[in-house]
Amino acid sequence: MQVEAHLQKIIDQEGKVHLTLIDPASQTPERAAEIALAAVKGGTDAIMIGGSTGASGTLLDETVIKIKEKVDVPTILFPGSSAGLSRYADAVFFMSLLNSRDLGYVITNQVLGAPLVYQSQIEPISMAYLIVEPGGTVGWVGDAKLIPRKKPELAAVYALAGKYLGMHYTYLEAGSGADKPINPEMIGAVKQVLGENKLIVGGGIRDAEAAKLCALAGADMIVTGTVLEEVRDVTVKVAELVSAIKR
Ligand code: 1GP
Structure with missing residues (x-):
């Protein structure tokens, strides 16, 4: 329970958590580690590592290793399938895509991945993963029956089911690079x-305004990925986001 307990402590002390998402398929492992270091300097709390396509095998392992060499915040896998596991990470969001039509994303990949988690030191953090419109690449890959943006009550009942199934975390996902974040009504309802x-x-x-809206609506943790691949100064951008959500 080290990583989960660590994140809980940050929530207790600072109100909210900022997570930086790095997709191993988007840059070299060395560059990924530079982005991670810059994000930590800006105040990010942990590095999520994963992606829907190509985030596996040697590239994934090397990305995790390089990031761990540079930063001492937790590294948490965000796997698109059982291939998104790496024994070098500290933890894994052990997630089920509850609104997928494909059983593979609901349970089969989890069954295939469980032995590696069991044999390694990776800490599993159980999570209900819910994809909301527009859903982007992950919505398509995960064959998600997208939750309509204007139906917060649907997101809430999925989240409730996940909670009753024993999942500790719920992740509301609009899709990487979505034109706008999940709206505050849905966040509040969930x-x-x-x-x-x-x-x-x-x-x-x-930006800070969007991050603040999500946090005020009830998000405990905010994830940013795409914008950190686009900006010149990752530290400045992360600092902007972090100061908008923390007390
Ligand atoms: C994607 O929710 C994450 O899985 C992050 O999204 O890339 O749009 O920041 P962005």
């Missing part, structure tokens, strides 16, 4: 049913 269970929100969060 957080209300989750209570103390943790809510992660990601997809399309690009």
